[in-house]
Amino acid sequence: MVNTKASDCHTIGYFYGVNGKKLQRQYKDYLSDFKDWKQKKHAKEWLLFPENIGSYLSIDETALSKGELYTIITNKKAKGKKGAIVGIFSGTKVEPIIEQLLKISAKERSKVREVTLDMANSMKIIVKKCFPKAIQVTDRFHVQKLALEALQDIRIKHRWEAIDLENELIKQARAKNKSFVPEEFNNGDTRKQLLARSRYLLYKAPNNWTENQHERSKILFNQYPDIKIAFNLVQGLRNIFNTATSVETAYTKMAHWYKDVENTGFRAFNTIANTITVNYRSILNYFINRSTNASAESFNAKIKAFRSQFRGVRNIEFFLYRLTKIFA
Known part of the structure; x- marks a missing residue:
């Protein structure tokens, strides 16, 4: 019998014309050594x-x-x-x-x-x-994930503000018996759509953007300079992990990155910087074997x-x- 490989008993039963549930019970109770498994208890x-x-x-x-x-x-x-x-x-x-x-x-x-x-x-x-x-x-990706989440938090905050603004403008238009037509940017996005559709491009490095994402990023960063600053911080952290060749080099670059974070005054990024400080030794150990x-x-x-x-x-x-x- 198959030695518990990823084969579903119902599928095997279908091919061989037997009841899948019964086959599964037979395997569990008789064909396998599950009952005698030493670690079962x-x-x-x-x-x-x-x-x-x-x-x-x-x-x-x-x-x-x-x-x-x-x-x-x-x-x-x-x-x-x-x-x-x-x-x-x-x-x-x-x-x-x-x-x-x-x-x-x-x-x-x-x-x-x-x-x-x-x-x-x-x-x-x-x-x-x-x-x-x-x-x-x-793990470096857990550190980068924290930075990405902080960036997305800033984008989401602006998105809620855009939704509230649009709802208020719709109410005002209705009070005047007028139809509301949202303003569109050059790429056809409304403000609300711009912030929603920018989610995925912020996860990627600029060299991986599509042509549409490049165009959208220009509008986004022009409208929201704080998102641009936060995005550059995320890319800066990613570049440290990608380019630093030793623990000493990484330590120096991390110190400069920490200073850049302090200068922005972003609360979420200060939290990340403090987390990195608390875990800096094990984070820097990544640069030994890049594990x-x-x-x-x-x-x-x-x-x-x-x-x-x-x-x-x-x-x-x-x-x-x-x-x-x-x-x-």
Whole structure:
């Protein structure tokens, strides 16, 4: 029988003329070794695969079902294939995860040289306690995401103002028994449309803009200079990650970027700058090997695809059993 590969029992049943539900039950209860699975008793709480530990790990959280979060540690060398899962833990509480990880021998845990993670303090405590010899690397894309969100917040604020203004002008026009015709810019956008349609171009670097996006950006930046300043800050941060060749160079560039943020007075960007200051050591560690948490994000996507293929998670233990059969 197929060894829990991503094949849906209903699909197999359709091709072979058997009842898919019955086939699934047969596989679960008799054809697989799920009943004798050694980790079944504690599968809902934790799963540990010490043999999969490696020099370069990622730690991240994902939702398996109904928004319930699980913390997952993966080995980057496995590249999301067999041997990828080092541990899966229910929730994000530090103490229970540390308790289980410390069951792995100190010798094995000392092999870990680098762990990529996001900026959650809980993740840092877990790594520091369980993998004391590992360098912690904050994922650059989490840092850039914060800056992009701050930029979009400024755009959204202006958009709500534009909506309020348009609604007020419509009321005034109706009071005078006139029809309201919104002002249009050269590209055909109204003010409200300009701010709505600029969302995606602000996520991209200018060299990736289409001709229409170039035209729209000129109008947007002319009408809203603060969005232009915020956009340049985002691009400046992106350029630091793309071009800095050493920790020392990155540190200097980050200091200049921090000063530029202070000069703008943007509250959201000051918050980001302070977050970077708090996490600066692990952020700068990116420039040692240029490691990211992309492998963890990719693995999370695989879990979601696996979950959707099996039409959700009805039995958490059996879902984890199938997941670990493939990836652990």
